[in-house]
Amino acid sequence: MIATDDLIDYVRANRERYLGELTDWIACPSVSADPARHHEVRRSAEVAVARMKAAGLTEACVLETDGLPVAYGSWLHAEPGAPTVLIYGHHDVQPEDPIALWDSPPFVGTVRDGKIFGRGSVDDKGQVLMHLAAIEAHLRVRGSLPINVKVVVEGEEEIGSPSFEAFLAREKERLACDVVVVSDTAVFAEDMPSLTVSLRGLVHWEVRVDGPTSDLHSGYFGGIVANPIESLARMIATLRDADGRIAVPGFYDNVRELAASERAEIAALPFDARKEARGLGVSDLVGGERERLPLERMWMRPTLECNGIYGGYQGPGGKTIVPSFAHAKLSARLVADQDPAHVKAVVRGHLEASAPAGVRVSIETDGDTRAVSTSRDHPAVGAAARAMERGFGKPPVFIGTGGTIGPVSSFDRILHLPQVLIGVGLPDDCIHAPNEKFDLAQFYGGIETMAYLYDELAEAR
């Protein structure tokens, strides 16, 4: 273990200043969803660049995209052979609505009970500042960093990163690195430091089932014409068997099974299925593959859901017709190592083959997002785990997330690099909701974790 007392003394002595910097940045309402505030997103990028310069990053500038700007800074003077680490975060925030439900003004950073409240406090300005504080500590105390760093702070994450992939492709050379560190996630529970090692991918289908050329009088024609809604319902019902397994041949091709040790780790996490079900307003958690644990089903197993279905008469009262068509929207969350194109093809083939006689089926597919997972044997994941243990006093648990994070998928697709998801938010931080907050213990512990992380990454090469 590398001695880091000097760094830790420095960041502890400067906590008040870091809090002030976060407060100043929260005061910039960088809501990317609102065109009337796009000048604030630009100002927020400038705030980030100023903070990067103050931290000692040598190249710090606003980089334009096809949309809202990225704040970028780098320091590339580490010893020969040291790894280059790209740190990703975002400086745009979610809208503050509904404003009446905030206990203090959303863009006035307000400390209560050891937490700072404000829009962007944890998602993601506070988590970006953890890195800038840790970088500053290394550069001030030791005069150098043990790694080369490139810090990319995006301005469109909260609107789905529409320009980010093109930006990455264009700036590929400038952003070349060995590993990506993303700090925009939460831990599993308070007092349970966590590293996220998998995210699911996503594909979509639109299914249209056509019957008669127009709606028909069900008195005259009912009984001789196949009903498109019933036909579509039958097709959808064939997608899953009675045990919740997806019944499409080839759907599970290449799905990576968990090792027994990984399954045991998930089983050991505190998860109360009954409480979860109650919170969701359902009697039981019986979606998906029955024999598998809920957390495994949420993080490590693929899904195939019907997201919408319509057709026929939707107005008030009754209308006696055989409808002309029915329509459904389906999507699948994918896991490693499923191939999106293969999954789209096998589901399409299965739906076409299961279509009853008397209707015509047309299917469109969309989306091409692979799951992202980082092997926990990767040296950078080991380095992150050691840094978290030193920063928070206990080793992290490894968790997944069932969702899909656009920029993480883009890094995977464009740069093909291992990614470490090391975030320190708490599950009750109210991100995207009124009263968003960042626990100061997590903020300060996160700064120390990042200070350790750079040393650990340098050692892990």
Ligand SMILES: [Zn+2]
């Ligand atoms: Zn975020």
